[in-house]
Amino acid sequence: xxxxxxxxxxxxxxxxxxxxxxxxxxxxxxxxxxxxxxxxxxxxxxxxxxxxxxxxxxxxxxxxxxxxxxxxxxxxxxxxxxxxxxxxxxxxxxxxxxxxxxxxxxxxxxxxxxxxxxxxxxxxxxxxxxxxxxxxxxxxxxxxxxxxxxxxxxxxxxxxxxxxxxxxxxxxxxxxxxxxxxxxxxxxxxxxxxxxxxxxxxxxxxxxxxxxxxxxxxxxxxxxxxxxxxxxxxxxxxxxxxxxxxx
Numbered sequence: 001x002x003x004x005x006x007x008x009x010x011x012x013x014x015x016x017x018x019x020x021x022x023x024x025x026x027x028x029x030x031x032x033x034x035x036x037x038x039x040x041x042x043x044x045x046x047x048x049x050x051x052x053x054x055x056x057x058x059x060x061x062x063x064x065x066x067x068x069x070x071x072x073x074x075x076x077x078x079x080x081x082x083x084x085x086x087x088x089x090x091x092x093x094x095x096x097x098x099x100x101x102x103x104x105x106x107x108x109x110x111x112x113x114x115x116x117x118x119x120x121x122x123x124x125x126x127x128x129x130x131x132x133x134x135x136x137x138x139x140x141x142x143x144x145x146x147x148x149x150x151x152x153x154x155x156x157x158x159x160x161x162x163x164x165x166x167x168x169x170x171x172x173x174x175x176x177x178x179x180x181x182x183x184x185x186x187x188x189x190x191x192x193x194x195x196x197x198x199x200x201x202x203x204x205x206x207x208x209x210x211x212x213x214x215x216x217x218x219x220x221x222x223x224x225x226x227x228x229x230x231x232x233x234x235x236x237x238x239x240x241x242x243x244x245x246x247x
Contacts, residue, residue: 015097019090026086030079038071041078042151045158048130049149052138061151070151077159081122084166088114114173121169125161129218133161133208136215164207168223172230179234186235189227196227 034041046059061067080087089111141147178184189196197220204219 015094019094023083023087023090026083027076027079030082031075032079034078034082035072035075038075042071042074042155045074045077046154048126049134049154052131052135053147057147059151059154060148066150066152070155073155073159077155077162080163081166084118085111085115088118110173110177114170117169117173118166121165121167122162124169124222125165129161129165129208129215130158132218133215160207165219168203168219169226171223171226172233175227175230176233176237179238184234184238186231186238189231189234193227197224200224200227 049059061070092111092114138147175184175189179186179189200220200223201216203223204216208215208219
């Protein structure tokens with residue numbers, strides 16, 4: 001810290017490097033554990049697609065090393081999900097120096113809540129979005145056209161949706177924190193609700209694998225609900241004008 005109680009820029013970079021190293025180690029450990037069960041993890045990941053595929057359909061791989069690398073990516077994805085609590089904790093520790101002393105005490109509760117929201121997003125994608133999206137995509141099969149999903153393409157799509165929904169469900173927590181430090185206010189959130197909804201549908205159109213309205217609503221709908229929850233959180237935990245606490 002300097003004489004003004006602020007952390008120098010070099011110290012910020014060193015702090016960031018430390019947090020990234022810890023996150024990398026956590027992901028590495030999660031990857032090592034997950035790779036030992038790679039077939040089981042991939043079978044679990046493939047289950048939503050298998051339920052909507054015909055009994056004669058199977059997943060394929062079109063290049064000799066594709067299956068090997070797909071299992072590596074599956075283990076990496078599982079490692080990231082398993083290490084999510086550590087990653088979220090390190091993110092909190094990185095921003096903690098800029099918060100008030102009494103706000104830093106919220107680290108563990110915030111990490112716990114953030115982990116719950118992340119897990120909720122992953123489960124929502126897996127149990128709700130996957131069945132609808134995959135059923136829609138396989139609906140284009142005809143007598144002349146047959147779907148042959150490859151391991152690489154399916155894994156890329158599934159990983160994108162799982163991670164995206166996991167982080168999207170952090171919206172209430174992020175907005176509440178921003179309101180707590182005085183960046184956002186409930187009034188601002190209510191006033192700009194219509195722009196937020198527009199952004200939600202734009203994000204849904206980019207992330208979701210299909211162009212139909214139903215699947216876009218599966219992402220935009222929860223985002224709108226989470227936004228309303230965020231307004232409530234900002235109102236309850238937002239910074240009060242008279243509130244001043246020493247750092």
